[in-house]
Amino acid sequence: MPNSEKSESLHHKHHHGHGHGTHGHGTRGHGHHVFHLHGTRHSHSHHGHSHGSTHKGRLAQHTMHTLEVARFDVAVLALYFNKAEARDKFCRAIQYFCKFINNGQPGIAYDIEKSSSLARKAFRIFKFVNDLYAFLTPPPERVSILMIILGKVKNLTQGTFLFLDQFSWAAKTGLYKDKKRAEQIGKISLYSWFVSCVANTIMECAAFWKQYNQISHLPSMRSIDKFEIRRLELAYRDKMITLIKAFMDLTVGVGLLKLKPKIITPRVMGVLGFLSSLISCYKLIPKVEEAKKKTPIYRIEAYESPQ
Template sequence: MEGEEKKKKKRDFLLHLEAYLAKRDGVDKLLKISRYAAKLLLSSGYVLGNADLAPRLKAFESSVGLSRKAFRLGKFVQDLNALRSSAPDQILPFIAYGGEGIYYFVEQFVWLCKAGLISPRHSKRLQKISAWAELVGYAGSVAMKIEELKKIQLKLRSSREAEELRGLREKMLVKRLSIVQDLADALMAIGDVRDGRGVLSGPFVVASAGLLSALISARKNWSSC
């Protein structure tokens, strides 16, 4: 085990980066960081007075958002497979994977609307369905991860081996970060459901939540590849 850890630490950075960028999620999260960093700059007000930079940042943010939708084509299949492998009597995986699967499926049609193949008049309705499905999925995901976190905590109390304790603590950290990420994404989904109305749906809050979610997800993907 120690040999594997040393090997992981000595891993060449460029080879690690290549493995990270070869994954769809790896590229998607870099795009997400770029998009919400741009949205954060725009919402902060520092660039709004710049007649040259502000329009370019808005165009960049919009373009990256459209690219991410295209990049996630077919991603709903992973949720279908997750549902198939879940126990039929468990409701939380059904809510989590079902909601997320519907979200990714509908998002394909949102992309087609924005790309011009489907009439734009359907865009708002599709986006509303997508946002509600995403919110339901995150609610199920958070509840499911809290249950998993409780199981890890029970194992942590009963474990005595130092190596196993380190592994369980790392799992607990990853799970907690994943819950924070889901809550941040859920906050953005609430903003979409409410059409940007309310204090928690303001541009700065949504941009901050999006950037936080992207950074956590990028960290998880980097560690896993």
């Protein structure tokens, strides 16, 4: 064989072996192939380290997001119970729940009911000033004379109830010694609250009827958009809940005055008073926008969950 052909044959074998070493996972390759495999392993190790760092970063971001949301929820809860009215309605729920349990019979639930009632009286000290201010405030425009009169009657009688209720609290704490006079004042205060409930129920019936008329005319209003429809539906539902609460309070007033003792028993008053208190507690929940203004966390949406 000529030298040139030998040379080409050896060169071809050498080149084929070199390629086989490349595809043979470094078992028959030269040193730089082993180095290449080590380099590949080193690259994978570095990638794993980077992936671990990214995972830790996402975990930290998720933890931060969870803490901020929890902080916002606690802030809303603090804002809620910072209201004296919210604490009063919460104690009212406890009071009437215990009334439902004890059914007017002595026991632990009866004692809790009485202590809750006494605590609520302390919350309502000088609360009559709000109704006095509302009574002296001029009525809004485009309101019927009947609604104006009912509103003023409600403010006057409810303010009277809250004012006289302070004497009942003073009598139960021992500050006011004339028990007979205290009982008379307590009776007048209950009648005042009952009259305010009657006026409030009539006003809520009128407001509900007005809202119902708006809802019933929605199919004929083609130009109205879906957001306005949703707003009217929510307003209608809110008025319905408020009207139900007004009837519950009116029934409780009848029970407290013992006008129908065989029908409205302490257990019936307990159920209605408890449900009415829950509605009041629900209505006092602060809105998200209000909570954002009064808490340090303004935009929870900025903390996006890790993908």
